[in-house]
Each structure stands twice: as C-alpha cells, then as structure tokens.
Amino acid sequence: MARALFFGKRGEFRESGIQDQLQRASALNILINAISVWNSVYLSEVTQEFKKNDVLKEEFLPHISPLGWEHINFLGEYKFDSNRLPANSLRPLNKN
Secondary structure, eight states: OOOHHHHGGOOOOOOHHHHHHHHHHHHHHHHHHHHHHHHHHHHHHHHHHHHHHTOOOOOOOOOOOOOOTTTOOOOOOOOTTTTSTTTTTTOOOOOO
C-alpha cells in the first residue's frame, strides 16, 4: 500500500534532508493508518450485516485484511462536505 500511496514519487524518498524524509515518512504512515482504520470500520459493518443475514462464513475471517486499497482513488481532486452526513454515521454499504 505504501508504494501505491507514494506513486507520484515512484516509492522513493527524494528529499535530501533527514528532517524532510522523516516528515514524508510520517505523512505516509498517517495515510496508511487512515485507510486501515476506514477499511476496518467498514469490514466490521459488513461482517455484522452478513451475520444478520446468516451468510457469514466465519472460516474466511482470518483471511481478511484491512490493507486493501483497490477502492481508493489515489489520483484526482477530493472535496469533503462535512454537512453531507450527520456526525458518527457511515456511508451506506454497496450491495454488489
């Protein structure tokens, strides 16, 4: 995931100063953690939904990881509207 996030620099730190490298590494860690937390929250929601519908196969749970990023758009412009959703609510799950 770190290489995918760091795509613009081809997965390399190109800053010459150690402080700049540490700052870039810290920012990268924050992004990786944010994606992992986001995925964990939604994986938990999906698990609860599957349990509720009696379709959860618990033997698959040890093979699920919150490190996937296929659904994340790393390129482009992002706009966040804090008024769009009430506080402490999640976006609806896709039923695909």
